[in-house]
Amino acid sequence: AQRVTQPEKLLSVFKGAPVELKCNYSYSGSPELFWYVQYSRQRLQLLLRHISRESIKGFTADLNKGETSFHLKKPFAQEEDSAMYYCALSHTGGFKTIFGAGTRLFVKA
């Protein structure tokens, strides 16, 4: 079955601490993997995708096909990073996106 698992519903860290949001997936094939973020009172938006291998707002995510993981990392968390983060995958033929349950990140001052 195609599935995205985010094991942590809530992650609380102190400002300046490293943060890692975990994501594992189950998919038969080569999916496109994404991290979406939703800040308070804002729309869901794309944070980054695995294929571009870029760093956005200090966040990076590495696709590990052996472990079927796509964890999101940031070395020094900021208060403005507090938000809901969703890991997601899409098939190559159109945006049939499967979302994880989401992890709420809370960065404490």
Added chain:
Amino acid sequence: KAGVTQTPRYLIKTRGQQVTLSCSPISGHRSVSWYQQTPGQGLQFLFEYFSETQRNKGNFPGRFSGRQFSNSRSEMNVSTLELGDSALYLCASSLIGQPSTDTQYFGPGTRLTVL
């Protein structure tokens, strides 16, 4: 450039009624996807339209249907509403719906409450 717009933003219906939700994509975008968001099930894919054709479909009953017009605007319809259909319905648009290169832009959602 204007973002994705959804109307209405809030809707209250009773069981057994039907409802139509509307989504206007970003100008130039031809792919529109719909998602249902509930506290219990999270974000679930409903369907995707591209150039007026349904290209992908999620695992929802036939009561959920949609369509896309020639100007790329999309509507989704839910017939014979059930209490469990209460949810936030999100629409997202992208240029051609190619995940490797496109970005999905989400609307604010329509909050449907079924009484």
